[in-house]
Amino acid sequence: MFEDIKKNKIKSWVIVLAFLVVISLIIYYICMALDLGPISIFIAMIFSILTTWGSYYYSDKIVLSLNKARPATREENLKLVNILDSLVVSSGLPCTPKLYIVEDAQPNAFATGRNPENSVICVTTGLLDKLEYYELEGVIAHEMAHIKNYDIRLSAIVSVMVGFVVMLADWFTRIAFWGGFRDRDNEKSGNGILMLIGLVFLILSPIFGKLMQLAISRKREFLADATAVEFTRNPDGLISALVKISGDPNELNVANKSTENMYIVNPFRDKKNKKSTSLWSTHPSTEDRIEALKNLK
Numbered sequence: 001m002f003e004d005i006k007k008n009k010i011k012s013w014v015i016v017l018a019f020l021v022v023i024s025l026i027i028y029y030i031c032m033a034l035d036l037g038p039i040s041i042f043i044a045m046i047f048s049i050l051t052t053w054g055s056y057y058y059s060d061k062i063v064l065s066l067n068k069a070r071p072a073t074r075e076e077n078l079k080l081v082n083i084l085d086s087l088v089v090s091s092g093l094p095c096t097p098k099l100y101i102v103e104d105a106q107p108n109a110f111a112t113g114r115n116p117e118n119s120v121i122c123v124t125t126g127l128l129d130k131l132e133y134y135e136l137e138g139v140i141a142h143e144m145a146h147i148k149n150y151d152i153r154l155s156a157i158v159s160v161m162v163g164f165v166v167m168l169a170d171w172f173t174r175i176a177f178w179g180g181f182r183d184r185d186n187e188k189s190g191n192g193i194l195m196l197i198g199l200v201f202l203i204l205s206p207i208f209g210k211l212m213q214l215a216i217s218r219k220r221e222f223l224a225d226a227t228a229v230e231f232t233r234n235p236d237g238l239i240s241a242l243v244k245i246s247g248d249p250n251e252l253n254v255a256n257k258s259t260e261n262m263y264i265v266n267p268f269r270d271k272k273n274k275k276s277t278s279l280w281s282t283h284p285s286t287e288d289r290i291e292a293l294k295n296l297k
Contacts, residue, residue, distance in 0.1 A: 024047075057114065059113075060112045060120055063259060064112070064120065068102060069102050070103075071098070071099070071101075079136070080099060080136070083133075083136060083140050084096065084097070087137070087141055087232070090231045091144050091145075092148075093116055093147065094116055095117055097113070097120055097144065098121070100120055100123075101122070101125060102254060104125060104126055104254060106124055106248055106252040107131060108124050108126070108127060108245060108263045108267055109127055109139050110122055110259075110263045110264065111147050111151075111152045112155065113147070113152050116150075119147045121147075123139070124252070126250065127245070130244060131244060132240075134232075134234055135238075135240050135241035137234070137237055138228060138234065138238030138240075139245075141227075141228035141229075141232045142238060143264065144228070145226075145228045146220070146224050148227065149223065151224065155261060155262050221283055221284055221289065222284060222292055225289055226292070229293065235296050239293050239294070242265065242290060246286040255268065266283045
């Protein structure tokens with residue numbers, strides 16, 4: 001486990017540096033297309049450093065905002081709080097993660113934050129309503145395993161950075177194709193460059209985003225499942241929870257492609273991939289996870 005944690009920390013910094021380079025290049029080309037001259041490189045570096053810094057330190061707040069999450073309270077969510085408190089002891093985490101709730105009928109959950117000291121576990125109201133005590137315990141233990149293994153840092157950084165790159169590429173493409181700079185003297189050449197670069201990023205940004213998400217190996221889900229069983233000593237609870245979550249027909253309205261990898265089960269109900277794991281899957285299939293959990297008994 002300690003080796004896995006070390007690898008996750010290294011992988012996080014590699015992704016941060018890669019994001020810094022990509023954003024720098026995008027902004028640099030935009031500035032050059034706008035004919036800003038030598039100052040372009042300085043604008044690109046300042047912008048990329050600020051966005052990278054913000055993505056790292058505020059990724060958890062951004063993710064919670066995207067998912068419209070609100071803080072849980074002991075008065076309203078006593079069962080959830082009690083489960084968390086008992087698992088903190090069995091997991092050996094140095095501090096208790098914050099709890100958040102998303103108002104949605106689909107049962108699901110995720111963890112986020114840059115480290116265990118700044119960690120958050122977020123569950124949907126559907127999860128609280130539809131899962132029994134030991135099923136809920138298995139899900140919370142799974143998310144705490146992600147926290148202890150530093151999967152949350154990698155996941156949050158990837159989600160925010162991927163979303164930002166796609167958003168920036170989309171904005172840039174709209175400017176290019178709608179002729180946002182027609183009043184410039186070099187209209188013809190400038191718009192031609194913008195259109196070409198915009199088209200390239202329009203094509204490549206979704207692929208880049210998907211590859212960034214796949215930097216979080218599907219093996220992390222298997223490891224989190226196994227670690228959760230170490231915390232609870234009850235694989236049946238997590239197995240039953242996975243069956244209920246994956247079998248629920250409701251769509252998770254707040255989910256998007258940049259955050260789908262964070263959830264315990266993919267929030268998009270794609271039935272054709274439900275029983276198999278493809279190269280582009282963000283999660284292993286539920287059947288594979290259940291089989292692995294049964295082998296732990």
